[in-house]
Amino acid sequence: RDLLRRISLAIGKSKKVVVVSGAGISCSSGIPDFRTSGGLFNSLKKRFGTSGEDLFNVSVFNTPLTCQAFHTFMGELKVMIDEAQPTRTHRFIKMLEVTGILLRSYTQNIDGLERRAGLLEALSEEGLRVTAKNVQLHGSMRGLQCILCAAKFPWTADDLAYAQKGDARKCPACLKNCKSAFNRLTRSRGTSIGFLRPTVVLYDEQHPLGDEIAKIQKRDLRARPDFLIVIGTSLKVPGLVDLVKNFSNQVNRRENVIFVNKTPALKKWSNFFGYHICGDTDAWVEMVEAD
Numbered sequence: 644r645d646l647l648r649r650i651s652l653a654i655g656k657s658k659k660v661v662v663v664s665g666a667g668i669s670c671s672s673g674i675p676d677f678r679t680s681g682g683l684f685n686s687l688k689k690r691f692g693t694s695g696e697d698l699f700n701v702s703v704f705n706t707p708l709t710c711q712a713f714h715t716f717m718g719e720l721k722v723m724i725d726e727a728q729p730t731r732t733h734r735f736i737k738m739l740e741v742t743g744i745l746l747r748s749y750t751q752n753i754d755g756l757e758r759r760a761g762l763l764e765a766l767s768e769e770g771l772r773v774t775a776k777n778v779q780l781h782g783s784m785r786g787l788q789c790i791l792c793a794a795k796f797p798w799t800a801d802d803l804a805y806a807q808k809g810d811a812r813k814c815p816a817c818l819k820n821c822k823s824a825f826n827r828l829t830r831s832r833g834t835s836i837g838f839l840r841p842t843v844v845l846y847d848e849q850h851p852l853g854d855e856i857a858k859i860q861k862r863d864l865r866a867r868p869d870f871l872i873v874i875g876t877s878l879k880v881p882g883l884v885d886l887v888k889n890f891s892n893q894v895n896r897r898e899n900v901i902f903v904n905k906t907p908a909l910k911k912w913s914n915f916f917g918y919h920i921c922g923d924t925d926a927w928v929e930m931v932e933a934d
Contacts, residue, residue: 646918647920647930647934648934650898650901650918650920650931651930651931651934652934653870653898653899654744654870654872654931655934657744657869657870657899658744658869659744659746659866659867659868659869659870660739660744660745660746660868660869660870660871660872661746661747661748661749661863661868661870661871661872661890662736662739662745662747662748662749662872662873662874663749663750663871663872663873663874663876663883663886663887663890664732664736664748664749664750664751664752664873664874664875664876665750665751665752665874665875665876665877665878665883666751666752666875666876667874667875667876667904667905667924668730668732668733668752668874668875668924669727669730669733669752669754669756669875670730670875671730671731671732671923671925672727672728672729672730672754672756673723673726673727674720674723674724674727674754676875677695677877683695687712687716690712691709691712691716693709693712696846697709698712698713698716699845699846700845700846700847701845701846701847701848702847703845704790704840711809711810712809713840714805714806714809714810714811714840715806715807715808715809717784717806717840717841718803718805718806718807718808719807720784721784721798721803721806721841722803724754724755724756724784727754727756728756728759729756729757729759729760730756730924730925731925731928731929732874732875732924732925732928733756733757733759733760733762734760735928735931735932736748736757736760736762737757737760737761737762738932740761740762740776745776746776746863746866746868747765747776747777747778747859747863748762748776748777748778749778749780749886750777750778750779750780751780751781751876751880751883752779752781753779753781753782753783753784753841753843754783754784755779755783755784755785757777757779758777758785762775762776762777763775763776763777764777764778764779765777765778765859766778766779766852766855766856766859770855771855771858771859773859773862778856778859780844780850780856780882780883780886781843781844781850782841782842782843782844782850783842783843784841784842784843785797785798785842786798786841786842787802787812787839787840787841787842788839788840788841788842789814789816789817789837789838789839789840790814790837790838790839790840791814791817791835791836791837792814792816792817792820792837793851794814794815794816794817795842796815796839802839811838811839811840812838812839813836813837813838813839814836814837814838814839817835817836817837818836821835821836860886860889863890864889864890864893867893868890868893868894869894869895869896869899870894870899870900871887871890871891871894871899871900871901872901872903873887873900873901873902873903873904873916874902874903874904874924875903875904875924876904877904877906877908878902878908878909878912887915888915891915891916892915896917897916897917898917898918899917900915900916900917901916901917901918901919901920902916902918902919902920903919903920903922903924903927904919904920904921904924905921905922905923906921907919907921
């Protein structure tokens with residue numbers, strides 16, 4: 644307990660804290676994580692007969708069966724997210740911002756609970772906002788986009804109904820373009836109509852704002868953070884691995900690089916973390932706040 648208290652006080656004395664978070668910080672809101680025995684990947688494999696990783700791969704749109712499974716699950720996930728509220732851990736990250744010591748929050752999560760906790764997004768369609776503190780590394784479930792023309796739209800009740808049936812709405816922008824082409828040419832030969840999908844970044848898919856994410860990471864690395872909290876993530880996504888290693892190497896004191904998660908990291912991480920705090924993220928946050 645004394646060691647945990649010293650870690651808490653070290654956070655309080657820091658001036659530039661970077662937080663890297665994963666699905667584990669949203670579990671207490673009712674949204675399952677991905678890779679534990681009771682997580683989403685195992686659940687998806689039992690229900691649809693394919694691995695969770697495959698259903699989150701961009702190749703999911705290659706066959707009608709996997710495409711239907713993807714839309715069905717996205718509809719269910721959308722309902723879970725809409726009913727969820729930020730956890731104590733989300734509010735803790737916001738508190739770090741309010742006290743002026745949060746350099747940046749990088750999250751793998753697509754649920755947008757950071758935004759509901761009051762953290763503004765540093766990346767948007769309008770460009771880079773370096774004064775905003777949250778970076779969504781894998782996009783979000785807040786909107787929809789066309790798989791062909793990339794036009795973006797908000798979710799509607801019809802979109803949710805389509806998804807829950809394993810289907811997706813045709814893109815209004817494509818339909819409009821198709822109608823215009825038909826009016827001009829009296830037929831629509833050569834035109835295509837896409838369907839809408841959530842604005843999340845799947846495996847083997849390039850992030851549409853990848854260059855902007857790289858810029859903000861470089862900016863934060865140059866700022867030389869003095870504390871790194873990696874929390875609620877299994878650290879198995881390649882892009883995240885590089886991000887964590889880069890920030891860990893910038894923190895001068897290894898004791899100021901901590902991993903907070905119910906399960907330990909792989910042995911290859913032993914040189915990057917000063918401590919692994921094993922347990923529920925909300926319980927640890929409560930302890931830090933008390934200290």
